[in-house]
Amino acid sequence: MNQLNLLTQELPEQANTTSSTTAVVEPVESTAEFSSIEGQNLAVSLLLGAIAKQRIAPAYLFAGPKGVGKSLATKCFLSQAFDIHNIINHPDVLWIEPTYLHQGQLLKESEAVADGVHWKSPSLIRIEQVREITQFLSTSALLTPKKAVVIESAEKIQLGSANALLKTLEETNTGTIILLSDHPQRLLATITSRCQPIPFQRLSSAEITIVMKRLGQEHILSNPIVRMMAAGSPGQAISHYNYLKSIPQSLLEQLATPFTSLLDALKIAKEIEAMLEFDQQLWLLSYLQHSWKHQHGDNWLSKLEEAKVALLNASPRLVWEVLLLQNS
Numbered sequence: 001m002n003q004l005n006l007l008t009q010e011l012p013e014q015a016n017t018t019s020s021t022t023a024v025v026e027p028v029e030s031t032a033e034f035s036s037i038e039g040q041n042l043a044v045s046l047l048l049g050a051i052a053k054q055r056i057a058p059a060y061l062f063a064g065p066k067g068v069g070k071s072l073a074t075k076c077f078l079s080q081a082f083d084i085h086n087i088i089n090h091p092d093v094l095w096i097e098p099t100y101l102h103q104g105q106l107l108k109e110s111e112a113v114a115d116g117v118h119w120k121s122p123s124l125i126r127i128e129q130v131r132e133i134t135q136f137l138s139t140s141a142l143l144t145p146k147k148a149v150v151i152e153s154a155e156k157i158q159l160g161s162a163n164a165l166l167k168t169l170e171e172t173n174t175g176t177i178i179l180l181s182d183h184p185q186r187l188l189a190t191i192t193s194r195c196q197p198i199p200f201q202r203l204s205s206a207e208i209t210i211v212m213k214r215l216g217q218e219h220i221l222s223n224p225i226v227r228m229m230a231a232g233s234p235g236q237a238i239s240h241y242n243y244l245k246s247i248p249q250s251l252l253e254q255l256a257t258p259f260t261s262l263l264d265a266l267k268i269a270k271e272i273e274a275m276l277e278f279d280q281q282l283w284l285l286s287y288l289q290h291s292w293k294h295q296h297g298d299n300w301l302s303k304l305e306e307a308k309v310a311l312l313n314a315s316p317r318l319v320w321e322v323l324l325l326q327n328s
Contacts, residue, residue, distance in 0.1 A: 038211050040069050060177070068233050130161045140174055272284070307322075
């Protein structure tokens with residue numbers, strides 16, 4: 001398959017073409033079963049062992065790549081260990097996710113995606129949310145033996161918030177706190193040391209195919225670059241595919257081959273700034289790292305990585321002009 005086909009490969013019509021680029025991989029049914037988790041035998045074994053022995057730790061760290069089943073495993077664990085089969089509006093469950101500050105209010109990541117809102121600044125776990133956790137755990141459970149707090153993307157917690165969370169971890173005896181993290185090395189060592197580690201890993205090629213078939217999304221894996229970028233993560237496969245669907249085909253076609261003139265490079269840089277949101281531009285640079293590697297070799301990887309950093313601090317159009325002029 002040549003470079004143009006790799007970059008602009010026709011995408012199946014049955015795929016989700018909404019503006020959302022965040023994948024929701026885990027099923028939302030009220031009862032989740034560990035048997036539905038693929039490729040995480042060690043994690044499942046550790047959790048089932050704790051349930052069987054009735055030795056539930058006060059805190060857990062579910063650590064591993066994004067989109068490999070940590071959230072689904074959490075729902076299974078809550079179902080079997082706490083008899084919580086529906087986490088929505090359950091009085092003994094508090095599910096925390098990173099937020100954006102929007103018009104003086106905290107907006108959850110999932111809400112931002114649903115509203116089609118884009119931010120240049122990263123989402124965070126904020127001090128207000130840690131205070132909410134502390135307040136939640138200050139009272140006893142109503143319907144279950146203990147309360148449960150789940151913190152998604154725990155590595156996004158701010159330093160001041162992390163210190164407050166550490167105090168809560170040390171003092172709480174009314175519930176279990178489950179941290180989900182794609183990058184556990186970014187957490188304070190004093191926090192991770194108080195958590196029972198539950199490791200998650202990337203799925204094999206066969207395992208990710210099984211999961212995608214189960215989700216009715218196996219067509220996504222037919223794109224070789226999306227499959228490469230997913231790197232064994234069903235959630236990432238869906239996210240990358242949705243991003244690819246959100247990029248205009250005309251831009252992908254122009255980026256598939258070297259530019260023949262400086263004017264062409266300047267023109268496409270202007271179009272990218274006008275047509276794409278910040279997060280789409282950042283994703284496109286990652287996509288080009290994989291697609292251009294076949295055409296330009298590894299020397300372009302560092303240039304594209306530098307462009308990602310520059311995009312956070314400089315004019316997007318200028319960043320793309322500098323990058324694309326090197327390709328003309």
